[in-house]
Amino acid sequence: MRLDIISIFPEYFSPLDVSLIGKARERGTLDVRIHQLRDWAHDVHKTVDDTPYGGGPGMVMKPEVWGAAVDAVVGSADQVPRMVVPTPSGRPFTQELAQELAREPWLLFCCGRYEGIDSRVMAEYSTRLRVDEVSIGDYVLAGGEVAVLVMAEAVGRLLPGVLGNACSVADDSFAPGSMRNLLEGPVFTKPPEWRGHKVPEVLLSGHHGKIARWRRDEALRRTVANRPDLAAALDPETLDKHDRAL
Numbered sequence: 259m260r261l262d263i264i265s266i267f268p269e270y271f272s273p274l275d276v277s278l279i280g281k282a283r284e285r286g287t288l289d290v291r292i293h294q295l296r297d298w299a300h301d302v303h304k305t306v307d308d309t310p311y312g313g314g315p316g317m318v319m320k321p322e323v324w325g326a327a328v329d330a331v332v333g334s335a336d337q338v339p340r341m342v343v344p345t346p347s348g349r350p351f352t353q354e355l356a357q358e359l360a361r362e363p364w365l366l367f368c369c370g371r372y373e374g375i376d377s378r379v380m381a382e383y384s385t386r387l388r389v390d391e392v393s394i395g396d397y398v399l400a401g402g403e404v405a406v407l408v409m410a411e412a413v414g415r416l417l418p419g420v421l422g423n424a425c426s427v428a429d430d431s432f433a434p435g436s437m438r439n440l441l442e443g444p445v446f447t448k449p450p451e452w453r454g455h456k457v458p459e460v461l462l463s464g465h466h467g468k469i470a471r472w473r474r475d476e477a478l479r480r481t482v483a484n485r486p487d488l489a490a491a492l493d494p495e496t497l498d499k500h501d502r503a504l
């Protein structure tokens with residue numbers, strides 16, 4: 259997958275050199291290209307923002323600079339990227355959207371700062387590319403860089419060969435299939451007892467059926483306790499008698 263990122267703070271993206279994503283880049287599974295937006299600003303101060311029409315506080319990122327940057331990155335290739343613009347007013351970033359983005363050959367992330375990017379930029383590219391304005395949560399960050407790091411990691415770990423054990427994706431919280439809309443339950447490793455806390459007996463039993471049942475029960479309990487919104491949205495058709503009793 260090719261992943262382009264345009265930002266006024268390219269230095270934010272050094273974490274993409276380490277761990278799973280760093281290794282995926284080394285192997286060539288992920289081709290990350292980071293661009294400095296100011297390279298497309300032509301005044302002496304390399305200005306990328308201006309005051310908002312209609313008044314109000316803060317500054318808005320200029321459409322001409324963004325237009326020149328996106329045109330240069332997209333180029334005249336036959337293939338076009340899917341453009342992702344982080345913003346608190348966007349659609350929520352979910353595991354489902356991460357899976358959808360992981361199927362794209364090319365993503366272009368545009369990092370806003372200040373009050374965001376002039377809306378005409380998204381309108382302009384919507385005529386040529388698939389443009390998604392995406393929020394990583396109901397809070398406001400100072401800029402889109404951290405949101406892009408979150409999305410790049412969530413998408414990157416889904417690419418074939420990036421995780422050591424592909425099965426771990428299937429067991430994750432929010433994974434499709436039987437765990438859809440469920441949080442993963444608690445996990446344990448050796449030793450069997452630590453500071454008086456014992457690993458649940460069933461996990462030491464070697465009985466796969468009982469372990470699967472216990473994991474599902476714990477996932478349901480945790481979902482009800484921490485995410486009643488997800489629990490309420492569970493499809494009753496997917497619940498068995500045991501689930502309903504919890």
Ligand code: SAM
Pocket residue numbers: 343344345346347369370371372373374375392393394395396397398399400401402403405
């Ligand atoms: N005035 C904007 C609003 O209230 O919607 C907030 C602008 S914020 C200070 C600056 C930039 O941070 C945004 O353009 C976006 O790129 C990024 N950002 C902030 N919060 C975000 C979130 N929850 N999800 C994704 N991006 C976010």
